[in-house]
Amino acid sequence: MRLSRTVFLFSRFLAQNIKIKLEYKADFIIMLFSGSVLQLLGVMFLGVLYSRIPPIQGWTMWEIVLILASIFFTEGVVSFAFEGMWRIVRLINLGDMDRFLLRPVSPILQILTYDIGAHGIGNMITGVILCVIALSRTEILWTWDRILYLPVLIVSAAAIRTAISFAANCSGFWLTSFYNAFPLMVHQMADFAKYPTTLFTEPIQFFITVVLPYAFIGYIPAVYLFHKQPWGAAAWLAPLVAVWCVLIARAVFYRGLRRYDSPGN
Amino acid sequence: MNVIETKGLCKSFRSPLKKPGVLGAVRHLFRPEHREIVAVTEVDLAIAAGESVAYVGPNGAGKSTTIKMLTGILLPTGGEVRVNGLHPYHQRMRNSKNIGVVFGQRTQLWWDIPVIESFTLLRDIYEVPEKTYAENLAYFTGMLGLAELLHQSARRLSLGQRMRCDLAVALMHNPAIVFLDEPTIGLDVAVKERIREFLKTVNRERGVTIMLTSHDLGDIEDVCRRLIIIDAGRIIYDGSIQGLLDRYVKQRSIRIIASARIDQPSAARAMPAGVEIVHADEREMTVEFDRFRYTAKDVLEIIMTAAEVVDFQLEEPDIERVVKNVYEGRLELEQGA
Ligand SMILES: Nc1ncnc2c1ncn2[C@@H]1O[C@H](COP(=O)(O)OP(=O)(O)OP(=O)(O)O)[C@@H](O)[C@H]1O
Ligand SMILES: [Mg+2]
DSSP: OOHHHHHHHHHHHHHHHHHHHHHTHHHHHHHHHHHHHHHHHHHHHHHHHHHHSOOBTTBOHHHHHHHHHHHHHHHHHHHHHHGGGGGHHHHHHTTTHHHHHTSSSOHHHHHHTTOOOTHHHHHHHHHHHHHHHHHHHSOOOOOHHHHHHHHHHHHHHHHHHHHHHHHHHGGGGTOOOSOOOHHHHHHHGGGGGGSOGGGSOHHHHHIIIIISOGGGGTHHHHHHHTTOSSOGGGGGGHHHHHHHHHHHHHHHHHHHHHHOOOOOO | OEEEEEEEEEEEEEEEOOOSHHHHHHHHHHSOOEEEEEEEEEEEEEEETTOEEEEEOSTTSSHHHHHHHHTTSSOOSEEEEEETTBOTTTTHHHHHHHEEEEETTOOSSOTTSBHHHHHHHHHHHTTOOHHHHHHHHHHHHHHHTOTTTTTSBGGGOOHHHHHHHHHHHHHTTOOSEEEEESTTTTOOHHHHHHHHHHHHHHHHHHOOEEEEEOSOHHHHHHHOSEEEEEETTEEEEEEEHHHHHHHHOOEEEEEEEESSOOOHHHHHHHOOTTEEEEEEOSSEEEEEEETTTOOHHHHHHHHHHHSOEEEEEEEOOOHHHHHHHHHTTOOOOOTTO
16 A cells, blocks of 8 residues: 555544544543553652662663653554554454455554554653653763654654564464453563663573564663663664564464454354 | 456365363364365356346355455455456455445444444545545435435444445445345345345446345345355356246146135045145145146146136246245256256
8 A cells, every 4th residue: 555545544544533532531531541640650669669779780760761751652652543453353253354354455554543542642641751851860962863763763663562562463363262362461571671671681682682672662772872882773773673573463464364264144 | 248257266164173161172272173164165156247146045055255255355265266357365455446345234334433424434445536426425325315324323323224324335436346245134125125226226327246145035036137046155056037937946836716625635646746735725725736747737627626626826936936945955956057
């Protein structure tokens, strides 16, 4: 599909979803706040933790908070815009995927935009607030390449997260039970990205840089932004990693789709 | 030119064989066993532009499965398939622009938004030019009586109202073919009538090719000129509706009314092979006979030896009977008729 058409349809679907959600106003507002409150509680907990055990491996608390902020923000963007991927299992089991396959639009786009997560807004807000605070408490030497890197990071991180969770949800094509815990588990592993990767043992480091490259959504970019060692420039691999993840997720989806047997009628 | 063409089209499903209980589930996890279900096998279809075809068969015959392969939902497990010259699965997005689809039990509408907004979303999805859209909207609104429905959400529509909207959706982008899988299921007579009228009109005026499945023989006789019967995954008849009657309906029946009580046992004894009493009352009787072996006159004469006939009525074979026979497995149709 042409990019302009994809963007146009994405915005149409998104607008439609927002409108539907706004009809259930109370729900929407509750979701929005629960998102923010949960994240802020998490940060406060971390604050307490760090005030006791100051700098881990040369990372100050506020530097860690900045990593967290960027993760919250992309998590918010992803769950706001692409919540539909969490409905794949249902779409498969109830045969509702049929509808998506009948239209001249990529089924992946239709799945991703099948729903929005209002709590994502809460995450985004939390992310922005934390980011502003953290930036005022940390020292980043803003060179032009680092400024240029920010939008690249946001897009890549969102793509990586979306691709990984989407691919994990595609397990629904193989595991056809309604209660599929696998995607949630994969999603939770993003928690590893919240801390300096070097804190973990080598197998885990390998796992979160290569297998599920969550390191590229938090730690590695932060290393680069703060001019730390090691692997500073590796942060620029993020867009490549994102493309790689997207291609894999796409392939997994179309593999799975061959197994789709359209139950019902 | 054929807009739908298949050669040896097959589809089988692998269905997990699970023993009951937790133990069965655990066993399946480690040593999954599957059962092969053949839904469609060796189906050859050749449907020309502008035709209206009924695709008929008993429950589980493979109708929906065929439609799903022609619309690109399911990947065939064997054979060739072309719809408007495209492979419906591998060229799904291009194919979907040329086809409209209605599944009786599903809807294309979004549940929570007014119907008209579903329409405009679909207009954007199918890239329907504004002018075409406006014309079609006016046309369908008039023909299907959608005016009061457009501003309600799909959730609030009755089945018949929803189905009318779904028909409009299926045709909004001027597809060359519409596939309808049981479009009249669960609808009342008036709505059925309206939908049939609509389908006939778009077929005639717009040249839209129609392929529909239905268990309602009224739909079939009214809308379609060609009949394809599938049973247990195989095509057992493909031809005109009249042709089916001429060729395969062996039975005709005569209903008589007698002036006095009919002595049933002796009447039954009087009937030779190929003539059978299928219904009997005090002074009434219906006799079915092989029309290739007996004329109506022969049969009437036989009946008159056993009853005082005052009136009789010859019942012509009808499509309903034929298809019912097929459904009940009473009629062995030859392949490739
Ligand atoms: N997803 C599936 N998994 C396993 N078997 C299936 C599946 N879909 C259909 N079948 C089987 O394939 C056969 C054909 O089913 P299909 O739905 O095509 O029948 P149909 O002719 O549409 O019947 P009906 O008139 O009841 O709608 C049936 O035996 C059915 O059980
Ligand atoms: Mg069916």
